[in-house]
Amino acid sequence: MNPDERPVSLEMEPEEMRRLGYAAIDALVDRAQGLRDDRPWQGGTRRELEPLFREDCPEEPGDADAVLRRAIDDILPRAGRIDHPRFFAFVPSSPSWAALLGDLLATGFNTFQGTWLESAGPSQVELVVLDWFRQWLGMPEGAGGLFTSGGSAANLGAVVAAREAAGHPERPVVYLSDQSHSSVERAARIAGFREEHLRRIPSDDGFRIDPAALDRALADDRAAGRTPVLVAANGGATNTGAVDPLPVLADLCEAHGCWLHVDAAYGGFAVLDPRGRAALTGIERAHSITLDPHKWLFQPYETGCLLVRDPADLTRAFRVLPEYLQDTDLGFEQVNFADRGLQLTRAFRALKVWTALQVHxxxxxxxxxxxxxxxxxxxxxxxxxxxxxxxxxxxxxxxxxxxxxxxxxxxxxxxxxxxxxxxxxxxxxxxxxxxxxxxxxxxxxxxxxxxxxxxxxxxxxxxxxxxxxxxxxxxxxxxxxx
Ligand SMILES: Cc1ncc(COP(=O)(O)O)c(C=O)c1O
CATH class of the missing domain: 3.90.1150.170 (Aspartate Aminotransferase, domain 1)
Structure with a gap:
């Protein structure tokens, strides 16, 4: 055969697809079964790992069984088992099997969740799951948002939306606490805020933001002709789990005409428990809330979420309609999630959440x-x-x-x-x-x-x-x- 006519194929025979797919599922189930008896963490230095994995990209096809085995036996275990029952570091994540299956299906169907035209059913389901979250949090009807890669992306979305809502002021100020997650500061930096635009408000003995200090800072900045853009409160601070006094902060933000954002990335789903609900009282008054289902809603990475009181604030900040996407403009009722955030190409993250909640x-x-x-x-x-x-x-x-x-x-x-x-x-x-x-x-x-x-x-x-x-x-x- 003329080499130019050699069939080009990234295909597999159906039987091979099934066999390898079942093998991968078997490996995952075995892992889940053996997790408790395994180590919660395994690492390795760069010096140890370089010789194990450094190689030229193979030119020719390899043995698929051997490739999968290498991933399962050699690569993936050299890491933290974040879902191990004794993994208590940082912020753990323990996805349910139902959630993993939802994720697998979303990946397998290769859904493009950026525009309604390309994902009507999935987009409707994203709206529904977001509305479940809204109800759990007690946000007003009409609030909504989008799924994101994680809490960092959600915090960035909130900062950008708040700046837009404040009218892109010349002398903006963003307020955070000395316990805010680093992603809030990073979001502010990415959005173009410089050090002089940030106010770090001290926290009290319980690691909660000091409302009197915040009140003073807001008043001083207004008096000096600066524009408060956003107060970032904690709904579960990463250091200690502290929850800021949200009702007081909501009053302050109302009085000073400032956007209240609650970073509840890890803590927000505690509203499902009466004690968590009580601790997070006032969260429902926020203009925006960051949630991470991949933290405390038992979802796999990457499942973050941003909810805003008025989704139009996101659209105003993020929507750009180029001519090559004119066909996707089906009217605002048909939500194009690309209009609400950074990503045009988005995975169907809501499906795993929907699957887990439907199953369990x-x-x-x-x-x-x-x-x-x-x-x-x-x-x-x-x-x-x-x-x-x-x-x-x-x-x-x-x-x-x-x-x-x-x-x-x-x-x-x-x-x-x-x-x-x-x-x-x-x-x-x-x-x-x-x-x-x-x-x-x-x-x-x-x-x-x-x-x-x-x-x-x-x-x-x-x-x-x-x-x-x-x-x-x-x-x-x-x-x-x-
Ligand atoms: C309170 C809080 N906000 C934001 C983040 C960042 O979220 P992600 O890692 O999903 O980007 C975290 C992560 O631990 C967090 O605990």
Missing amino acids: GRRAHAEAIGRALDLAIEAEAMLRAHPGVEILSPASLGIVCFRLRPEGAVPQADEAALEALNRAVQDAVVDEGTAMMSSTRLRERYALRLCILNHRSTRDDVRAVVERIAALGRERMELARG
Whole structure:
């Protein structure tokens, strides 16, 4: 055959497609079954990994079974198991199988969720799921938004929409708290705000923004001819789970004519539990809310969400209709989600959420959140039972921060030694595979932090970690005493 006429194909025979697809599903189910007995985290240095994976891109076809095995055995396990029941670091994510299947279907159908013309059914379902969220949060009818890649993208959307709503002022100000997630500052930077446009308002002893300081800053800026654009409040701060005083902030924003954004990326779905609902009172008055279903609604990455009181604020900020998309302009009732955010080409993220909620129902999701809230409270109680542990911030929306502080340790003078002790215990817990946990700094103090959101975590998981931390602390102190 003339080489020029060689058939070009990226196809597989149907039987091969099925066989490989089933093998991939089998690997995922095996992983899920074995997760609890596996390590919560596995890493590797660049120096270790380069020789394992550095290679030229293959010119010729490979053996598909071997390729998948390599991904399953060699690449994917060298990472955190974020959904491990004892992964308590950063912000965990524990997708349900139903959600994963929804994601798989959305990927397989290769839905283009940017315009109604190309995805009518999926776009309608996105509207419906967003409206479920709106109802859970208590936002007014008509509020809506879009699914995003995550909380960072949602925060960016909020900042851009707020600036547009404020009329693109010449001297804008964005207010955040000293506990705001870094993505808020990054969003402001991307949107063109410079350091002089940012006001970092201090938080109180409970890590909640100080409303009096915010009030003063808003008034001072107005008096000086600057325009407050957005107040970014926390609906579950990443450090401690703190929730800002949302009703007071809503009043302040109303009084000063400023957009209130609540970054509830990880904490927002706690509204499904009565205690979370109470903690987040006032969230419904926000102009915009960031939510991350891939955090506490048991969805796989990348599933973020931005809700705004008036979706037209997003459209005003983001809509551009070029001539090559004129066919997609079907009137505003047929929502083109590309008009509401950064992405034109978008995945059908709402399908996984819809699938999980249809399969398990809202109540099971609410109960899983409630159980995580219980476990964090129990973790705090277990920690308090150890005399050598100091709670640095009590359980709030699944997060508790603490440190080992052996009796007799003098607070200020011993800071460096305390940090070394806590860091060493944290490293040991992670290295030996008991749990994955991470640290933070609270008022300059090194803090260990447990973030308990996983629907598979149990009291025994929490107890195992707490007891191990306490035991390692005791061992190290005894060693130090000689
Ligand atoms: C409060 C808060 N906001 C925003 C983000 C950023 O979200 P993402 O990582 O999905 O972009 C996080 C992530 O942990 C968060 O906890």
